[in-house]
Amino acid sequence: MSVDWLIPALLTIVTAATPLVFAAVGEVVVEKAGVLNLGVEGMMIIGAIAAFGTAISTGNEVLAILAGAGAGVLLAVIFGVLTVYLQSNQVATGLALTIFGLGLSALIGHSYVGKTFGGLAKLYIPWLSDIPVIGPVLFGHDALVYLSVVSVAIVAWVLTRTRTGLLIRAVGENHDAAHSIGYSVTMVRMGAIMFGGAMAGIGGAYLSVAYTPLWVENMTAGRGWIALALVVFASWKPWRAFFGAYLFGGITIIQLYAQGMGVEVSAQFLSMLPYIATIAVLVVISRDSARARLDAPACLAKNFHTSA
Amino acid sequence: MTFKSKLGTAAAAFILTVGVSSAAQAQLKVGFVYVGPIGDHGWSYEHNQGRLAIEKALGDKVITTYVEKVPEGADAQRVISKLASSGHGLIFTTSFGYMNPTLRAAKRFPKVKFEHATGFKRAANMSTYSARFYEGRYVVGKIVGNMTKSNVIGYIASFPIPEVIRGINATYLSARSVNPKVKIKIVWVSTWFDPGKEADAAKTLIDQGADVIMQHTDSPAPVQVAQRRGVWAVGQASDMTNFGPKAHLTSIIDDWAPYYIARTKAVLDGTWKSTDTWDGFKPGMVQMSAYNKAIPADVVALAKKTRADITAGKLFPFTGEIKDQSGKVRVKAGEKANDGVLAGMNFYVQGIDGVIPK
Numbered sequence: 119m120s121v122d123w124l125i126p127a128l129l130t131i132v133t134a135a136t137p138l139v140f141a142a143v144g145e146v147v148v149e150k151a152g153v154l155n156l157g158v159e160g161m162m163i164i165g166a167i168a169a170f171g172t173a174i175s176t177g178n179e180v181l182a183i184l185a186g187a188g189a190g191v192l193l194a195v196i197f198g199v200l201t202v203y204l205q206s207n208q209v210a211t212g213l214a215l216t217i218f219g220l221g222l223s224a225l226i227g228h229s230y231v232g233k234t235f236g237g238l239a240k241l242y243i244p245w246l247s248d249i250p251v252i253g254p255v256l257f258g259h260d261a262l263v264y265l266s267v268v269s270v271a272i273v274a275w276v277l278t279r280t281r282t283g284l285l286i287r288a289v290g291e292n293h294d295a296a297h298s299i300g301y302s303v304t305m306v307r308m309g310a311i312m313f314g315g316a317m318a319g320i321g322g323a324y325l326s327v328a329y330t331p332l333w334v335e336n337m338t339a340g341r342g343w344i345a346l347a348l349v350v351f352a353s354w355k356p357w358r359a360f361f362g363a364y365l366f367g368g369i370t371i372i373q374l375y376a377q378g379m380g381v382e383v384s385a386q387f388l389s390m391l392p393y394i395a396t397i398a399v400l401v402v403i404s405r406d407s408a409r410a411r412l413d414a415p416a417c418l419a420k421n422f423h424t425s426a
Numbered sequence: 427m428t429f430k431s432k433l434g435t436a437a438a439a440f441i442l443t444v445g446v447s448s449a450a451q452a453q454l455k456v457g458f459v460y461v462g463p464i465g466d467h468g469w470s471y472e473h474n475q476g477r478l479a480i481e482k483a484l485g486d487k488v489i490t491t492y493v494e495k496v497p498e499g500a501d502a503q504r505v506i507s508k509l510a511s512s513g514h515g516l517i518f519t520t521s522f523g524y525m526n527p528t529l530r531a532a533k534r535f536p537k538v539k540f541e542h543a544t545g546f547k548r549a550a551n552m553s554t555y556s557a558r559f560y561e562g563r564y565v566v567g568k569i570v571g572n573m574t575k576s577n578v579i580g581y582i583a584s585f586p587i588p589e590v591i592r593g594i595n596a597t598y599l600s601a602r603s604v605n606p607k608v609k610i611k612i613v614w615v616s617t618w619f620d621p622g623k624e625a626d627a628a629k630t631l632i633d634q635g636a637d638v639i640m641q642h643t644d645s646p647a648p649v650q651v652a653q654r655r656g657v658w659a660v661g662q663a664s665d666m667t668n669f670g671p672k673a674h675l676t677s678i679i680d681d682w683a684p685y686y687i688a689r690t691k692a693v694l695d696g697t698w699k700s701t702d703t704w705d706g707f708k709p710g711m712v713q714m715s716a717y718n719k720a721i722p723a724d725v726v727a728l729a730k731k732t733r734a735d736i737t738a739g740k741l742f743p744f745t746g747e748i749k750d751q752s753g754k755v756r757v758k759a760g761e762k763a764n765d766g767v768l769a770g771m772n773f774y775v776q777g778i779d780g781v782i783p784k
Binding site for chain 1 (some may be wrong): 462463465466467580611612613614615616617619620621622623624625626627629630631633634645646647650651654668669779780781783784
């Protein structure tokens with residue numbers, strides 16, 4: 119079998135994985151701080167419409183992506199105020215946030231249906247982009263792809279190697295202890311939630327600005343939920359979430375290529391694989407209670423109140 | 427959920443000036459139930475264009491209302507009953523999943539006329555209607571068969587149902603009739619609507635040598651990918667020129683307006699009967715958008731002739747002899763496939779590679 123198809127397939131995998139990387143890594147930080155935000159899908163779609171609207175009206179892609187991140191943050195703040203300050207149930211609020219985001223984006227996006235623009239350009243790095251095989255695969259992407267890798271590296275470094283990371287993890291593992299030694303649990307959690315919102319917003323912006331430069335209702339098509347599954351799949355580790363996103367993107371794209379080449383595989387089975395993997399990982403990590411304690415933040419989805 | 431009703435101001439003024447006497451010849455209220463948002467640029471969008479056409483054509487005689495994004499199921503039942511009990515004389519329910527709720531409403535409200543799209547259950551006051559999109563695919567086949575240089579047509583398919591398989595077969599039979607070397611490469615994406623996945627499928631097909639992308643999914647993303655990669659594309663349901671002016675050869679458009687106007691008139695005239703309509707080019711239920719200027723004149727002429735012949739009944743896309751992949755004759759030489767064969771089509775015709783997913 120020829121390997122000619124491999125390079126284009128790899129390029130397609132990268133674009134399929136990038137929105138998932140952003141959303142999943144943002145959610146890793148949120149959950150590490152002990153907050154379960156199921157509103158990723160809603161924050162992504164709001165990011166997508168905000169970025170697309172900005173791109174159409176200003177023609178400036180940097181502004182568009184910032185608008186996407188900003189819109190994600192705004193939605194995340196709503197979630198934060200409700201859950202952190204007003205103590206509402208995180209699961210219910212997160213679900214409501216997704217439904218709200220989908221509805222609001224449809225309302226805002228009404229006049230953008232049927233429009234399009236050139237889309238985010240791929241970077242061209244002189245000399246490097248021209249290297250055969252490695253050039254296009256490593257140096258031929260748009261800027262957001264590199265930003266996604268850099269953000270994973272930064273998040274991984276901050277969470278494991280810095281005082282800030284220690285604080286985030288402390289709040290997520292035992293908020294009472296963190297509070298008793300004088301840290302503001304609410305501030306840390308709000309910060310994490312806003313970061314998660316920005317990342318989900320950028321993930322959504324990637325869809326509407328780079329992946330498929332257009333707006334249609336519900337264009338995230340469930341990617342926010344996949345990102346949430348990836349966080350568990352990755353046992354709350356940023357690099358694992360990154361590889362999970364590529365694995366997921368990879369399986370999706372490979373099955374399309376396999377079909378095109380006439381390989382008789384069940385498309386439905388391959389589409390199902392990433393979800394089976396997630397369930398399998400969930401079973402494995404919860405079977406061993408010692409491991410489960412190490413992986414999942416102990417205070418995940420538990421609200422904090424000083425009087426409690 | 428939004429509920430909008432539009433009342434012509436002229437009509438209101440008319441009623442006000444003429445007063446009670448005009449109440450005798452009251453306006454017909456026509457209701458629509460849509461499964462998607464009218465902004466989907468696809469299925470529900472086109473049904474809504476049909477609703478607007480009724481208003482334009484019949485003016486003061488009708489009032490139309492619509493309810494969009496109605497989930498198939500219990501909500502549909504509630505919405506349809508609400509429309510029926512609020513004085514609507516004619517109700518169009520525009521998704522397959524509304525079949526049973528529509529039938530139940532039809533039994534409860536015998537005086538209200540119901541029209542259900544793409545279903546197969548009827549009643550004395552409930553008709554069904556659908557469009558022969560394969561006629562459009564057959565015209566497209568003549569174009570793509572001529573336009574392809576690589577002799578590979580890429581086809582993004584949604585779900586393995588007869589509607590989709592019929593479209594693939596019609597395209598292939600037609601393309602092969604003008605280009606014996608043509609191959610059709612099919613990728614199933616298991617969704618009607620996911621712009622990202624549809625774009626990925628288009629990229630996959632292009633990477634594997636396709637230089638024309640066709641789709642039986644609803645988003646314009648594949649047309650956009652074709653434009654970026656410099657290959658041809660054919661749009662679906664709505665005119666998708668906007669998303670790839672260079673790549674876009676033509677789109678097969680669902681045009682419900684003539685049917686909707688005719689049925690509304692029939693209710694106004696008192697001639698409405700329960701029917702089963704499956705129409706194509708002839709009454710204009712299926713349309714083609716403008717052909718790309720890059721298509722050579724003789725190919726455009728062929729496409730136009732094909733369309734004219736289908737409309738006139740001189741050409742039938744599924745005329746035998748048609749064999750399936752195993753070589754078994756499905757339609758005998760010289761015979762035309764009947765509607766039963768078409769409606770239940772579950773085989774690829776001979777020459778198509780690959781298997782239909784189970």
